[in-house]
Amino acid sequence: MNVLVCVKRVPETGGRVTLSSDAREIDTRYLGFTVSPHEECATEEAVRLIEANGGSSTVLTLGPEAASDQLRAAMAIGIDRAILLETDGQDWDPVSTSVAIVDAIRAEAAAGVSYDLLLFGNEAADSGDFQVAIRVALALGLPCINGVKSLAVKDGVATARREAGGGWEVFEVPLPAVLAVREGINLPRYPSVPGRLRAKKKEIERSVPVARLVGAMGPAAGPEKIRLRLPAETEGRVEILGTGAEAAPAVVDLLERIGVLAR
Amino acid sequence: MIITFVEHDGGRADRSSLEALTFARRLASGLGDSLGAVLFGPEAAAAAAGLGAYGVTEAHLVDDSRLDAYAPAAWGRSLAGLVGTTSPAIVLAAGTDRGQEVLAYAAAMLDTPMAANCIEVRPGEPFEVTRQRWGGSLLEEARLDGAVRFLTIAEHATQPEEAVAPSTVRVAAFSPTLSEADLRVRVVARVAPEVGKVSLADARVVVGGGRGVGGAEAFSELEELAGLLHGAVGVSRVVTSAGWRPHSQQVGQTGTRIAPDIYIACGISGAIQHIVGCKAAKTILAINTDREAPIMSRAAYAVIGDLHSVVPALSAEIRRRQAS
Numbered sequence: 001m002n003v004l005v006c007v008k009r010v011p012e013t014g015g016r017v018t019l020s021s022d023a024r025e026i027d028t029r030y031l032g033f034t035v036s037p038h039e040e041c042a043t044e045e046a047v048r049l050i051e052a053n054g055g056s057s058t059v060l061t062l063g064p065e066a067a068s069d070q071l072r073a074a075m076a077i078g079i080d081r082a083i084l085l086e087t088d089g090q091d092w093d094p095v096s097t098s099v100a101i102v103d104a105i106r107a108e109a110a111a112g113v114s115y116d117l118l119l120f121g122n123e124a125a126d127s128g129d130f131q132v133a134i135r136v137a138l139a140l141g142l143p144c145i146n147g148v149k150s151l152a153v154k155d156g157v158a159t160a161r162r163e164a165g166g167g168w169e170v171f172e173v174p175l176p177a178v179l180a181v182r183e184g185i186n187l188p189r190y191p192s193v194p195g196r197l198r199a200k201k202k203e204i205e206r207s208v209p210v211a212r213l214v215g216a217m218g219p220a221a222g223p224e225k226i227r228l229r230l231p232a233e234t235e236g237r238v239e240i241l242g243t244g245a246e247a248a249p250a251v252v253d254l255l256e257r258i259g260v261l262a263r
Numbered sequence: 264m265i266i267t268f269v270e271h272d273g274g275r276a277d278r279s280s281l282e283a284l285t286f287a288r289r290l291a292s293g294l295g296d297s298l299g300a301v302l303f304g305p306e307a308a309a310a311a312a313g314l315g316a317y318g319v320t321e322a323h324l325v326d327d328s329r330l331d332a333y334a335p336a337a338w339g340r341s342l343a344g345l346v347g348t349t350s351p352a353i354v355l356a357a358g359t360d361r362g363q364e365v366l367a368y369a370a371a372m373l374d375t376p377m378a379a380n381c382i383e384v385r386p387g388e389p390f391e392v393t394r395q396r397w398g399g400s401l402l403e404e405a406r407l408d409g410a411v412r413f414l415t416i417a418e419h420a421t422q423p424e425e426a427v428a429p430s431t432v433r434v435a436a437f438s439p440t441l442s443e444a445d446l447r448v449r450v451v452a453r454v455a456p457e458v459g460k461v462s463l464a465d466a467r468v469v470v471g472g473g474r475g476v477g478g479a480e481a482f483s484e485l486e487e488l489a490g491l492l493h494g495a496v497g498v499s500r501v502v503t504s505a506g507w508r509p510h511s512q513q514v515g516q517t518g519t520r521i522a523p524d525i526y527i528a529c530g531i532s533g534a535i536q537h538i539v540g541c542k543a544a545k546t547i548l549a550i551n552t553d554r555e556a557p558i559m560s561r562a563a564y565a566v567i568g569d570l571h572s573v574v575p576a577l578s579a580e581i582r583r584r585q586a587s
Contacts, residue, residue, distance in 0.1 A: 013400070128379060141444065166456030166465075170450065174447075220375060243567045245573055260525055
């Protein structure tokens with residue numbers, strides 16, 4: 001079985017976000033980088049599938065040279081190969097991103113590598129476009145399941161479950177297929193020291209994708225980012241109801257006031 | 264016309280779809296345009312009948328028994344087909360799992376962009392939107408191209424509001440043209456929610472636990488309080504990553520978005536990724552030993568102290584009042 005997992009390098013925003021002076025990017029001078037939690041889980045799932053079924057796993061990203069770090073992090077937990085579609089670091093819109101990924105998968109196929117499963121995170125942590133997996137699947141004529149939080153692959157069929165209204169929806173598709181997974185499908189492992197060392201020595205296969213021009217003649221791409229801004233803060237002053245257990249009556253008064261105390 | 268994809272259950276439109284319809288109606292009235300809806304499933308006609316209150320004048324019921332079970336690509340194909348015959352200026356949906364999915368399929372099938380989780384739209388040329396990034400902790404102003412503009416509306420960003428004057432809904436059946444490939448992905452089984460369990464997304468009270476809870480066992484204190492308030496327990500990402508609680512209880516950007524009347528955040532520092540999941544709460548009460556924790560700037564009320572003494576004291580006080 002061959003599994004491809006697609007990830008995106010994003011800044012690790014813990015506390016407050018600040019913007020670059022042109023308001024086009026997050027100011028990342030003091031931030032580390034990672035991939036979305038959904039994609040960490042997609043990567044872990046790829047490693048587990050290969051451990052269980054044999055075969056080979058590949059991680060792919062579209063991003064700047066620095067995204068090699070995220071590819072190596074994936075190889076450190078057991079992904080076999082890495083492909084970098086190298087950009088100048090500008091954000092690519094979801095249409096252009098999916099076109100570049102499709103081109104890369106077709107190039108792999110032309111070189112004799114075909115994939116049984118293409119794994120994505122359900123949405124990128126930063127841009128949250130909710131569509132790249134679907135666009136890739138349609139272009140390649142593959143079935144696609146989004147929001148996957150449980151997966152079983154057997155006899156060439158993927159059975160995937162996703163949360164819906166407090167219960168679950170179950171889907172079944174023949175392979176090859178595209179799956180966009182959510183955090184919670186597994187608990188990703190930490191990389192081992194030997195794993196890190198192995199990943200450091202591995203080669204990263206590179207190519208330079210061609211951007212689909214936004215606003216040019218031909219089919220549209222986008223949405224095209226103009227600027228970023230921080231939402232208006234709704235911070236008010238917090239009212240301290242008390243300290244420790246003695247605050248209980250004041251808190252329960254509050255619960256009564258807002259009408260959530262069942263009698 | 265503006266077409267809104269309306270999700271429904273039991274013959275009534277979902278709250279998030281009513282939010283999207285409210286957004287769409289304001290957009291349509293600004294443009295002097297009419298408001299249409301598209302609905303799938305066996306109860307579509309009943310749900311469509313209630314949409315006049317929200318200003319819908321035209322409801323398209325997708326008429327194909329193969330689509331009674333949810334089938335994302337086929338629903339998307341149907342919507343793309345409907346767009347072909349009705350030529351709307353804008354197609355929108357709520358930013359739910361299905362809303363994002365069905366619109367993404369339709370947009371991709373028509374080789375058109377889609378903007379997810381919008382909170383503002385500035386129609387015209389160029390057509391601009393403001394959309395949520397990072398689950399809403401950052402906003403992006405973007406230009407959206409396409410002969411038809413596809414966009415989803417961020418959940419909890421608009422209050423559902425009925426139209427001043429209800430409209431008469433003209434109902435039309437739409438028969439989509441589907442291929443076998445469109446029907447490959449469909450719901451083959453459903454697992455119902457546990458009976459009597461309060462769903463996190465719908466709970467009026469959520470008792471949240473973070474790193475400060477300290478371990479899996481101590482969640483019994485939070486469960487007890489949530490039970491007394493007929494609420495649900497929610498947790499931060501630290502808690503699920505540590506394996507203390509299942510991921511289904513995670514509140515935040517990669518978990519559930521909650522909108523309770525009150526969120527009681529216990530031992531939660533308040534990372535952005537968690538805040539975007541709970542900021543739709545009407546009231547936030549923080550219980551924390553750290554007066555300077557980021558959650559304090561989001562909370563309306565706070566108790567300074569160790570949750571392991573405060574939470575049991577709350578449960579005891581509620582019991583005492585319920586008994587009296």
